[in-house]
Amino acid sequence: MLGFIGRRLIYLVPVVLAVTALTFLIASLLPGDLAVAMLGDQATPENVAALHKKLGLDLPLWRQYLHWLGGVLTGDLGASHRTGETVLHAIANRLPVTIELMVIAELGGLLIGVPLGILCAVRAGSSLDKAVSGLAFGILSVPPFLLAILLIFLFALRMGILPATSYVPLSQDVLGNLRSMALPGATLALLEWPALMRVLRSDMITTLQENFIAMARAKGLPQRRVLLVHALKPSSLTLVTIIGLNIGRLIGGTVIIETIFALPGLGRLIVESIYTRDFIILQGAVLFVAVAFVLINFVVDVLYAVLDPRIRHGRA
């Protein structure tokens, strides 16, 4: 087992390095001068020269990369030339909000998707199954911002029961925080559950046909135990996989949702830094998100092995 984790860890390092290189490369895509772009209408020759010096833009590209990478490894990702706030500080401030949003979204998605998945698997082919599966398919075609606007329209404007854009930090007021996260969280959860439900349903239908399920029934075990223990456990693997696969999509989802609901999270940081042409922040934030994504996928891989004892003991 440890050998397995060790092997995956070794694979991790070149991927992370490649990610940093790619992030840096994207930054160099900018046509024209970075300093000019950042300064905008404040781009006087003196300011541009000063910024050049500060960011080391005169050096060849590969040296800039190494310089930057060196900084990253020591925790220095630079600072906003506008506000002076360091990238690390900005990320640290925004991260909890995004994490809270993602957790709510994933939990909500599971809470809706898992029971529906089990239900549809047990009643595969029935009209209930067809209706739920059809609904799931339909929701997968709904763009995230569309659902967000719909929910805002219904719950904030028409019914006025939930706020649309007034974020309250968790540390300040728990209830207020939950209220302000309700709509954004619900939007993402509603977008998440169809994928989870479809995968679980499909996997469970296969599992339910296995001999050991017939055996469990022959033992006289109650349906609840047969479903939740005997059937769900083998199927939970694919669930973990799909959660992992969807994290990337979820991250993208938080970008748009945070922007619409004005939540001070990482996603909104990225968008705002694009608007303000604060490329230092943008680069740092993108790097952080990308590396986090790689690490999360790594954890999902390990979790997958933990759940399936067959993989753990070296047999697939």
Next chain:
Amino acid sequence: MAALDASEIGGVAEAPSRRRGMGPVFWLAVGWIAFIILIAILANLLPLADPSKMTLLARRAGPSAAHLLGTDSLGRDVLSRLVFGARSSLAVGLLAPLLGTLAGGALGLLAGYFGGRIELIIIGLTDVLLAFPPLVLALAVVAYLGPSIVNLILVLGILTVPAVTRVARAATLAVRERDFVTAARALGASHRRILLREILPIVMLPLSAFFLVLVAVIIVAEGILSFLGLGVPPPAPTWGSMIAEGRDNLDVAPHIAFFPSIAMFLTVLAFNLVGDTLRAVTDPKRGTS
């Protein structure tokens, strides 16, 4: 990239029913797609108002005889903006996946056919691309390159390459060991000939189905970018930017947001339906007859 991850897993393990879903819903979807492409192409010839003409006296007006779907916050006709907006969404939505399918298809074919180091390199590169959360990557690139229709097509197209490569590679692997390929090789056919004449025609089937699903995904992605103001730049109308603008007027004129929303939803749904149905029919692993 909603349908990208979900339907990849969900589609393969799905449906014990074999000949599924070419029913009325399928044909309705095909009809909608044909319709929307047609009006996008013929937009200039249709009797529509000028999409950029602002009638400041009739702002935020609901549907009426003069303006069938109402006007937006600057008094522009929503219907005509909707039709012209279809152009942007469909241009990006069709060309980006096309680019991705051509590139990714080629890479996947090569990786699946030759295996070995070529496969390792190709898969390694696509893995690096996959290591990025896709929307964030798209945002970052567009931020630096600047939004333009060409950039969007390039960026979104490249983002689809890893997924297409995987599909193409899997399909190639399934076909590679079949008898007619071995026969061709025994007859001394060159690699190029085998790839183009024997393998490609078969692999094209699942790839085409996947292409359609990708179109749906890219339309949404373009919509998100436009919504954030990073999509096709003005003055071209886009569904995303219309919805963004409608969002600010949700309380007084909800129609500004809802008409483009419905158009986008129906189009994405239609492509998803057709792509998913065709995928169920053409999956080489399933073996129809």
Next chain:
Amino acid sequence: MSGAALLEVEDLTVELPTERGPLRAVAGVSLSLAAGRTLGIVGESGSGKTMLSRAVLRLLPHAARVTGRVRFEGRDLYAISREALRRLRGRELAVVFQDPMTSLNPVLTIGSQIAEALREHLGLAQAAAFARAVELLAEVGIPEPERRARQFPHQMSGGMRQRVAIAIALSCEPKLLIADEPTTALDVTVQAQILDLLAREQSKRHMALILITHDLGVVAGRTDEVAVMYAGGIVERAPTRALFKSMRCPYTQALMAAIPKLHAPPHTPLAAIGGSPPDPTRPPSGCPFNPRCRYAQERCRCEPAALTPPDASGHQYACWFPVGDPAAAEG
């Protein structure tokens, strides 16, 4: 049959809907079994013997149509509530499936799979159930039971897994155990051990046992009575010794002849039964065995034979021209 019957099956028929029409898996089977007795059911693949065992436990797929009656201790298993049936299963009625590779859940420990039946039916607490599970593993002959109880099925050999399946079946002291081809998936060397284990446990617990197999050799010394199945129905039934002494159905005779004999000279060709079992969606007219029967005559092709009433030794058969009958001619 002496004593009150533990299990009574009356004219049981199971039909499954398929794309090619209804498939008759079990055709009018009747049997009865007293407590502590062993019944062997012998038949080829497709004879309906597995379907029969599932039907007795009411473990058939939803779409199956069942007619006839299955009575356990006088209670009609198809009339009682699902909840009552669930309480019977595992507790009074137990089953061992054919393939131990697939009948055990791969992601649950051995111990937990034994313990859950104990906790459900006997209400044991977790620790007590686990301890009892370890005892059961020892009883079925698994060394180091404590360690094994914490392992997963894939860490054990086929023979051991089948012992576990038997341990699970025996855990709540059932009155009837149905063993569906318990040794088919195992090595020959292990087969005898498993069968001996079943026999031992049965006499120890005074349990009724139904032993389902395709191998006449398996039932030879281990059953009180044998029923031979073909194409979903019982074609011959007799106390074991009577059956082996004088087989009446040509099919039974052919089955017997197909067993390789140790004393036969080398290179003796195996006497396989020509042809193949009938398509259950299109049964032949008349006796289902007639296309493959060397004694088949005109009557056989038109009328199916019913089981004769039991004779003095309790022997029953379904044949117009049974073996040994002067009217039967080699056709």
